[in-house]
Amino acid sequence: MPSWSGDGANLVVNADNADFLPTLPDGAFTLVYVDPPFNTGRVQRRQQLSTRRAEAGTGNRVGFKGQSYSTVKGTLASYDDAFEDYWEFLAPRLIEAWRLLADDGTLYLHLDYREVHYAKVMLDALFGRDSFLNEIIWAYDYGARTTRKWPAKHDNILVYVKNPSAYHFDSQAVDREPYMAPGLVTPEKAARGKLPTDVWWHTIVSPTGKEKTGYPTQKPEGLLRRVVAASSREGDWVLDFFAGSGTLGAVSGKLGRRFVCVDSNPQAIAVMNARLDRWL
Ligand SMILES: C[S@@+](CC[C@H](N)C(=O)[O-])C[C@H]1O[C@@H](n2cnc3c(N)ncnc32)[C@H](O)[C@@H]1O
Numbered sequence: 001m002p003s004w005s006g007d008g009a010n011l012v013v014n015a016d017n018a019d020f021l022p023t024l025p026d027g028a029f030t031l032v033y034v035d036p037p038f039n040t041g042r043v044q045r046r047q048q049l050s051t052r053r054a055e056a057g058t059g060n061r062v063g064f065k066g067q068s069y070s071t072v073k074g075t076l077a078s079y080d081d082a083f084e085d086y087w088e089f090l091a092p093r094l095i096e097a098w099r100l101l102a103d104d105g106t107l108y109l110h111l112d113y114r115e116v117h118y119a120k121v122m123l124d125a126l127f128g129r130d131s132f133l134n135e136i137i138w139a140y141d142y143g144a145r146t147t148r149k150w151p152a153k154h155d156n157i158l159v160y161v162k163n164p165s166a167y168h169f170d171s172q173a174v175d176r177e178p179y180m181a182p183g184l185v186t187p188e189k190a191a192r193g194k195l196p197t198d199v200w201w202h203t204i205v206s207p208t209g210k211e212k213t214g215y216p217t218q219k220p221e222g223l224l225r226r227v228v229a230a231s232s233r234e235g236d237w238v239l240d241f242f243a244g245s246g247t248l249g250a251v252s253g254k255l256g257r258r259f260v261c262v263d264s265n266p267q268a269i270a271v272m273n274a275r276l277d278r279w280l
């Protein structure tokens with residue numbers, strides 16, 4: 001496994017993130033963006049669960065700021081087997097994300113509507129509720145539409161900061177959006193556009209566009225550009241430990257950030273080595 005150094009090169013790392021993350025030092029990253037798979041490939045099994053209530057600080061693992069998440073975990077897991085596996089997989093990695101964030105750092109956790117509510121509760125317990133910054137809705141328009149319910153056409157990105165009184169956020173650094181009714185604002189305002197909100201309309205990666213790498217689950221650079229521009233500065237280190245095709249690395253390279261991209265799948269590594277070559 002390659003080793004990271006603050007004045008070293010950008011890295012693409014082929015490893016299970018659970019093995020690699022512990023090799024990185026505390027507080028090294030201004031931004032952590034992760035887009036984990038829901039299906040972790042693990043065989044689901046039913047476990048005997050403790051739903052015993054734990055007072056703060058008395059659970060089987062004391063969370064940050066003295067909060068215990070064993071209570072939350074026990075309660076949630078008793079409702080949903082799949083979530084229990086997901087929790088076991090994700091929680092230790094999110095604890096590592098917290099450790100690796102600088103004091104002014106931010107975590108973006110990209111999920112969909114099936115997982116986001118559980119993860120919100122998990123992150124409230126891990127980071128503290130006052131560290132919750134936003135839930136970004138990425139709305140897109142692609143694919144079939146069921147007629148049996150409202151077709152789900154969005155992803156959810158939970159945003160948590162390490163320190164609510166010290167985090168870096170630069171709203172002026174992001175691309176602006178056209179006004180819906182430009183006739184209602186001054187021509188100067190209309191020309192400048194408006195600051196984006198927490199709802200981002202953006203197409204998926206076009207199957208025929210030049211961004212496409214062929215890697216399934218690839219996210220659009222336009223989304224990640226906002227994340228990187230707002231929550232890091234030039235020269236900062238950013239981390240994606242479920243990196244896939246390396247969208248975070250590509251955007252970071254273009255915006256002058258330094259990056260570490262980790263993935264356990266050799267196909268992802270091949271795609272990233274080709275895509276990120278000029279910054280490695
Ligand atoms: C949803 S994809 C990420 C897509 C990425 N955001 C992009 O734009 O291409 C999730 C990735 O996590 C990787 N992965 C799953 N389990 C992992 C683990 N334990 N360690 C490292 N990578 C893992 C998978 O190989 C997959 O490439």
